[in-house]
């Protein structure tokens with residue numbers, strides 16, 4: 001696989017991010033206004049991953065004080081399973097500024113790919129929210145993860 005490069009996401013990237021988000025999350029995606037609303041906040045930090053100039057995914061994080069949260073994160077379907085998600089997450093964890101003492105996230109319990117990825121990157125399960133996500137007519141539990149930095 002060619003190298004993945006990363007650039008900071010800015011508010012003008014909102015339509016691009018919304019497009020990628022829709023590819024990954026379908027009806028649960030954020031639209032461009034929601035993306036822009038997040039990107040204009042000084043607490044939001046995001047990165048777009050590209051391969052040979054083609055956007056392959058992005059991550060948005062929120063940092064408050066010494067703690068961060070992964071707000072959303074996706075790799076476009078054709079580029080999955082090639083290491084892009086792992087390199088994007090590792091890049092974000094290493095480039096949060098100021099560096100975070102702890103990073104939190106939540107993920108649907110049935111999202112095996114994402115849970116494997118988070119655990120591979122050093123995130124540890126630290127909570128559980130029953131029936132947290134509404135998916136059509138049913139509900140899905142959330143698993144909470146925490147990453148403790150060695151800064």
Ligand SMILES: CC(C)(COP(=O)(O)OP(=O)(O)OC[C@H]1O[C@@H](n2cnc3c(N)ncnc32)[C@H](O)[C@@H]1OP(=O)(O)O)[C@@H](O)C(=O)NCCC(=O)NCCS
Pocket residue numbers: 024025073074075076079080081082083084085086087106107108111112113114116117118120
């Ligand atoms: C989760 C997601 C970002 C992973 O991106 P990716 O580029 O496919 O991930 P990588 O290729 O870097 O894989 C990293 C690790 O994830 C896990 N993983 C990836 N694909 C997997 C699969 N199909 N089944 C099980 N585990 C998988 C593995 O542990 C893998 O490490 P390994 O290859 O050394 O075994 C991607 O599947 C995605 O965008 N999903 C839809 C959106 C989403 O669920 N976002 C997270 C919401 S919290």
